[in-house]
Amino acid sequence: MEDEKLENARERVIDSISKNMDIYSVTPSVGRLYGAMFFEKEPMTLDEMKDKLQMSKTSMSTGVRTLLDLNMIEKVWRKGERKDLYEVKSDWYQTFTDFFCIHWRKGIEMNRDACKESITELMELLEDDIPHEKRITAQEDLDRMSYALGYYEWLNKVVDLFESREIFDVIDKVE
Amino acid sequence: MEDEKLENARERVIDSISKNMDIYSVTPSVGRLYGAMFFEKEPMTLDEMKDKLQMSKTSMSTGVRTLLDLNMIEKVWRKGERKDLYEVKSDWYQTFTDFFCIHWRKGIEMNRDACKESITELMELLEDDIPHEKRITAQEDLDRMSYALGYYEWLNKVVDLFESREIFDVIDKVE
């Protein structure tokens, strides 16, 4: 009776987390795994996960690796315990900023490099004596890429804001 | 000759954009479509896209819809033109904040509601006379959910920061 109510309350939240974990580019199964771990008092073993979620141990293994890569869970060491133990990282603010930073830095860097390289090429091209029409196109592309570069610079600063934790000066954590 | 250089410069950037569009949860094909439109001076029709990308018109149609949903491109009206025309939105800062806000609000709202509902249930449960052990569990779950709620509140404020454009007071746009 009380069990059921407790279970329902948990299940609702786990379900919601699972459904929304796609914002972290993660499959619902992995989301469910995270949700399950979130409510577990003790760190979990792969076998416990597999029993809980009724899935293969292999899936638990890969799911755990995914969550580790996302810095959402961590490995716990406990003496005399042979199995690996995992629990969710307790600081969700940190988890968010980690994800945000990794996610966007990745996208920024590569695009910025590509833009820089192409900008150089186009500038060289513009020094040559080329048909007027090509010159126009080159100049337009150059403008576009320069705009992109400025945007990436801004975005980088936004990421810095989170990475440096200054964001918490702007928006206080909620206790 | 110049054509080739121009093409190379573009292709490099389009390629990079395409590869990195997964940060917008978008397939490389759609990323390539976006990249192509980015460099196109004039708004494009579906047929032009299909010729450019050598893909089916259906794919262009769904791709365009995806990009429209993301507020990354917009429909352009031009008199005497029967075909639909599309071009990339020019304000990338706006595009970013739109995406950021939609993306995170979605995740927040549902989880927050789930937490609220479950919190209410658990509080009711705690008013009853229940076994000590259950009481402990209920209280622990309650704490976890309250923490989550606080975090979501914070995240909401972060989204507000972007939506209200105050972020540009914190981090200036780069010209």
Place this chain on the structure above:
DNA sequence: TAGATTGTACAGTTTTTTCTGTATGTACTG
């Protein structure tokens, strides 16, 4: 109104991703 033209719904195919069971390497235990 008949005849084109255009965008998309839909069904089927291909490709990609997720999931599982077995097999294997590693590390602990006695």
Place this chain on the structure above:
DNA sequence: CAGTACATACAGAAAAAACTGTACAATCTA
């Protein structure tokens, strides 16, 4: 050292997603 317990690599099966071609509804043209 043999024996056990564990996590994961790998290959194949199942499921999901992306892509295509056809069909059709809506809109324009004459």
